[in-house]
Amino acid sequence: MPEAYERHLVPVLFQPFAEDLAARAAALRPRTVLELAAGTGVLTSALLTAVPTASVVATDLNETMVAAGSAREPRADWRQADAQRLPFEDGGFDLVLCQFGVMFFPDRPAAYAEVSRVLAPQGRFLFNSWGPLASHGFDAAFQAALEESMPGGAPAFLKDVPHGYTDPAQVAADVEAAGLTLATVQELTxxxxxxxxxxxxxxxxxxxxxxxxVHDREDARAVRAAVTQKMTDRLGTGPVTAPMTATVYTAHHPA
Structure with missing residues (x-):
């Protein structure tokens, strides 16, 4: 999975937002950075290019992702870690970053409380999450193709997880429940x-x-072919461009 994720999805879905988040991070001039849910390291690389003097610890819950990320971006210190139980001392980082990872945390206030604990007194927590499924050209096209190809049995993963945490009011409540103050909220396409x-x-x-x-179905090959064709019918042949909407958040300790 990491290889397919890196090859087909990272450059399209994640690279544009990684460059945006890295530029925002660079403006904060961090010295010690902790990245949560780093995946294969697309934001890690963008950050180290934007702030080459920063000390970056990149973490992910998935050991396979950590192995792939450490091979891809050896400038960072890679660690396997659960965002809800971070193995780091209090106040050790002046910036905590997370790109499209908070949606996967089972207990978000608990994860945010851990961010609060490891964040230095004047530090910042910078993260983003996807907007509604309909606001993402690629994800919406794929989900529609999947539902047409697997009537009654299409996985709801995209709707429930990547696009399941879209309400800024809920994000604010979760962040504030962890003792942090939400400073900025910006929708970005x-x-x-x-x-x-x-x-x-x-x-x-x-x-x-x-x-x-899909793999567990007897007609898996036919389903994959149908999804691919239906997605192509929606987006067109050859190189394709689609808009993608996310929300970017900044939080810090109360003044």
Whole structure:
């Protein structure tokens, strides 16, 4: 999965927002940075390019992702870690970053409380999350193609998880429950550019949890072909561009 995720999804869905988040981080001039849910390191690399003097610890719950990320971006110190039980001392980081990871935390206030604990008194917590599914051209096209190809049995992963934490009011409540103050909230729409709709479909079908639901079916090959064709019908042939909306948040300790 990490290889398919990195090959087909990272450049299209995550690279544009990684560059945005890294620029925001650079403006804060951090010295010690902790990244949560770092995946294969797309934000890690963008951050170290933007702030080459920073000391960066990149973490992920998935050991396979940590192995892939450490190979891809050896400038960071990679650690396997649960965001809800961080193995770091109090106040050790002046910036905590998380790109499209907070949606996966089972107990978000608990994770945010851990961020609060490891964040230095004047530190910042910078993170983003996807907007509603309909606001993401690639994800919406894939989910529609999946539902048409698997009537009554399409996995709801994209709707329930990546696009399941879209209300800024809920995010604010969770952040404040952890003792942090939400300072800024900005909706941001960027374009993703893919070599083809088929490439993105392959990424979702082989590089995300959707793959398991499709793989177990007797008609798995036919379903994958149908999804790929329907996604291509929606987005077009050849290189394709689609808008993607997310919300960027900044939080800190109360003054």
């Amino acid at each position: 960027l374009d993703g550019v893919a070599e083809s709709a088929a490439s993105v479909a392959t990424g979702f079908l082989t590089g995300t949890p959707v793959s398991a639901a």
